[in-house]
Amino acid sequence: MTRPILEFSDVGFGYGDQDQVLRGCSVSLERGSFVVLLGPSGCGKSTMLRLAAGFLHPRSGSILFDGQAIHAPDRRRMLIFQEQDQLFPWSRLLANTALPLMWGPDHCQRSEAEDRARVALAQAGLAGNLNDFPHQLSGGMKQRAVLARALAVGAELLLLDEPFASLDAFSRESLQETLVGACARHGSTVLFVTHDIHEAVRIGGEIWFLHRVGQSGQVERIPLPGTSPQGVSPRGGSLRDLDTPEAIAIVKSIRDRLTR
Amino acid sequence: MSFLLIPVLAVGWQLLAMSGTVSPLLVPGLDAIIAALWRDLSHGTLSYQLLFSLGLVGAGTLLGACIAVILAVVASLGREALRSVRLLTALLHPLPGIALLPLVVLWAGTGTPAVLLVMIHAALWPVYLNLQTGLDEMPQRYREMTRNWQLRRAGILLHVIVPAVFPSFLSGLRTAWARSWRALIAAEMVFGAAGHFGGIGWYLFERRVYMDTPGLYAGLFMVMAAGVLMDALLFGSLERITARRWGREAR
Numbered sequence: 218m219t220r221p222i223l224e225f226s227d228v229g230f231g232y233g234d235q236d237q238v239l240r241g242c243s244v245s246l247e248r249g250s251f252v253v254l255l256g257p258s259g260c261g262k263s264t265m266l267r268l269a270a271g272f273l274h275p276r277s278g279s280i281l282f283d284g285q286a287i288h289a290p291d292r293r294r295m296l297i298f299q300e301q302d303q304l305f306p307w308s309r310l311l312a313n314t315a316l317p318l319m320w321g322p323d324h325c326q327r328s329e330a331e332d333r334a335r336v337a338l339a340q341a342g343l344a345g346n347l348n349d350f351p352h353q354l355s356g357g358m359k360q361r362a363v364l365a366r367a368l369a370v371g372a373e374l375l376l377l378d379e380p381f382a383s384l385d386a387f388s389r390e391s392l393q394e395t396l397v398g399a400c401a402r403h404g405s406t407v408l409f410v411t412h413d414i415h416e417a418v419r420i421g422g423e424i425w426f427l428h429r430v431g432q433s434g435q436v437e438r439i440p441l442p443g444t445s446p447q448g449v450s451p452r453g454g455s456l457r458d459l460d461t462p463e464a465i466a467i468v469k470s471i472r473d474r475l476t477r
Numbered sequence: 478m479s480f481l482l483i484p485v486l487a488v489g490w491q492l493l494a495m496s497g498t499v500s501p502l503l504v505p506g507l508d509a510i511i512a513a514l515w516r517d518l519s520h521g522t523l524s525y526q527l528l529f530s531l532g533l534v535g536a537g538t539l540l541g542a543c544i545a546v547i548l549a550v551v552a553s554l555g556r557e558a559l560r561s562v563r564l565l566t567a568l569l570h571p572l573p574g575i576a577l578l579p580l581v582v583l584w585a586g587t588g589t590p591a592v593l594l595v596m597i598h599a600a601l602w603p604v605y606l607n608l609q610t611g612l613d614e615m616p617q618r619y620r621e622m623t624r625n626w627q628l629r630r631a632g633i634l635l636h637v638i639v640p641a642v643f644p645s646f647l648s649g650l651r652t653a654w655a656r657s658w659r660a661l662i663a664a665e666m667v668f669g670a671a672g673h674f675g676g677i678g679w680y681l682f683e684r685r686v687y688m689d690t691p692g693l694y695a696g697l698f699m700v701m702a703a704g705v706l707m708d709a710l711l712f713g714s715l716e717r718i719t720a721r722r723w724g725r726e727a728r
Contacts, residue, residue, distance in 0.1 A: 272621065290625045302616040306724045307640040320632025352724025370626065 220284050221245035222374055222406050223269055225436075227278035230264060237430050238264050242278070244425065244436040246374075251400060251407045253417040256427035257475055261435075262410040265427070266376040269408065270296040282374070292321055295372035299383050303363045304351040311347040314338055314366045321370065337369035338362065340402075341395060357388030361395060368403055375400065377409045381416070393420050394456055414471050418464050419456045426474055437474075441467065505691040514695035523680060527699055530665070530676030531707075533589070534657045537596025541653055542646075544597065545604035552609065562605075570602035574660040578667055587668040592661060592676075599660035600653035607649025611642030644719050651712040658704055677703075 223246040231237040238261040246252055254262045267273045268280055271290040280287050282294060290296075297303070304313045314334035318325040325333070338347060341361040351359055360380055367375060377396075381389045397420050400407050411417050417424055424439040442463045457464060487507060493499060494506040501509070517523035552562040574595045585591040619641060623633045665678025675683075677700055684692035719725075 270625065272624075290621075290627070292626050294625075296621070296625055298618065302618040303622065305619075305637065305640065307643075307722055308636075316632070316636055317626035317628060320628045320636065321626045350722070350724055 219248060221281075222248040222283055223408070224281040225265070225268075225278070226281070228268065228275045228280060229277035230261070230268060230273065230275050239268075239275075239435065240430045242435045244438070246406060246408060248373075248406055249404050251397065251420065251422035252409065252425055253421035253423070254408060254410045254425050254427055255412075255414065255417050255471060255475075257429060258412075260427045260429045262427055263378050266296060266378050266408060266410055269374070270294050270376050272296070292317065292370050293372060294374045294376060295367040295370065296376045296378065297363055297367060297380050298378050299380060301383075304359055306351050309348050309350055310338060310343065310354070310362055311335065313351070314362065314369055317366065317370050323370075333369050334366070337365040340368075340399065341365035355388065356384050357392055360384065360392055364392075364396060364399065368399060368405065373406060375405055375407045375409075377407065379410055379412065382412070389416070390456075396420065397456060414468050414475075415459055417471070418467050419459055421457075424467075424471065426471065439467065439471070502688065502690050505694065509691040510694045510698070513689065513691035514698065517680075517692060517695060523677075523696070523699060526675060526677050526680045527703060530661055530678065531703060533592055533676060534596060534654065534661050537593050537661070538600045538650065538653050538657045540593065541597040541600025541657070542604045542650060544601050545608055545649070548601075548605045549608045549612065553612070563609075566602060566605060569598070570606070572598075574599050574656075575663055575667075578664065582668070591668055592664045595660050595664045596657040599656040603652040603656060604646065604649040607645045607652070608642060611645025612638070614645070615641045644716075644723060644725070647712070647715055647719060651708065651716070654707060654712065655704070658700075658707075662700060 225242050225244050228239055228242040229237060230239040238259075242261075242265070254265065256262055264273065268275060269282070269287070271287045271294065282291070287294075304310070305316075308316070311331055311334055314337060315325075315327070315330035317323075318330035318333055319327060323330075335344075335347065338344060341364060343358060343361055343365065346354060346358065346362075351362075354362070363380075364375075380396075381392050384392065393416065396407075399405070409417075409420065418441065421441055423441055426437040426439055428435050428437065441457065442461070443457065459465070459468070490504070491507050494501065494504050514523075548562050548566075552559045577595065577598060581591045581594050585594055615638070619637055623637055628637075661676065662678040662681070665676045666682045677696060681693060681696045681700075684690075684696055
């Protein structure tokens, strides 16, 4: 069995002295899997992502990335948020995408960085927008560009915090397809936080339901149909049909958990 | 309708001057003002004095802006450094340049260095305050993204911090220029002629001494014209270009 890409072992975390958001949280993420993190508001979903990214540090327990303890943020674990402020408004799309390649640990020359950025943007369907400024793009296009940049940088684990929450339904569905397809192509691992049950069931290889602290087994793993036991989706990058009886049953069971 | 304001004021002024109800020493006719303007511009004195003053303002604003950048760098070194710079700003920013003149005379005499000192004081604080606001308002996400990408410091400075604070810096520079311009006129009128012929402030002072009211109005007109040209043409255009490029609404 291969080593998990991310491993939470008995992790405890709280923001104040008293408040504990995570307690005894143990769960592991297999390489190449697409896991959606769902749960009630304030249960610690975004906190888990920030811990995995290295922006926060656990109060107890340990978090390993590829077998190594996480000490600081690293471009192999890329945190992506909602659309706001993720592209620099003064730079064109190509420069926005090439920047981390030129000035990050890759030390790429401008021409090489721009070539890689051009390829990544073309794969995200933005070949015609290389010279656009972010304010000339729609919300969906911006998120495509952010995703393309993360993949161009070589992120192995994408930590997505409700990335499509502010988009309209059409852009959202189109981006879900882009994301699932791109991650299947690149073999990227995804931990995706959302509040939308339908989105979770549509794109997820597996769902992790995060209960509030105090409930036994804080992370409950919910397998989804058409998924291997590790949560690696064999669907080749397509979205799950929500009209099947299995999908409807899963949506209902998650809704029951949320309203319980 | 605002474009009618200037012709209406000019006609009103001329009617008042021609009515004879007010002494021509107080309200000279527009013809006398234009003649004085033409005389002093073609003679070269006023043009030279205006250019001299603009040069001094440029130098003062630039020096003030450089010190403001250094202050902002110092303030970014730590919480205590930021508190100290903020305290210094709170103490010195409200101090009018004119109140410093007696001290400046003692320190630097009455020549160009004294005028420059007053202008640096006028320019430094608005630039620093705007720069600090720009830094404070820089989205936290930018810092997180650059940490996540493991960007080198030079890259963060050149490609994130500098462009992020540039609009605030520009708006500070605009305020600084306006304050320096006013401070310069006041300083020149108090210190007398700095440089060979002095600046526009000295020109105004001389016109007053010689009771050359048309010349005084001609000088005031030039002060306003230079102010409007610099503000609207230079800073206004720069701010519009920046706003367009940064995707903000042009003001």
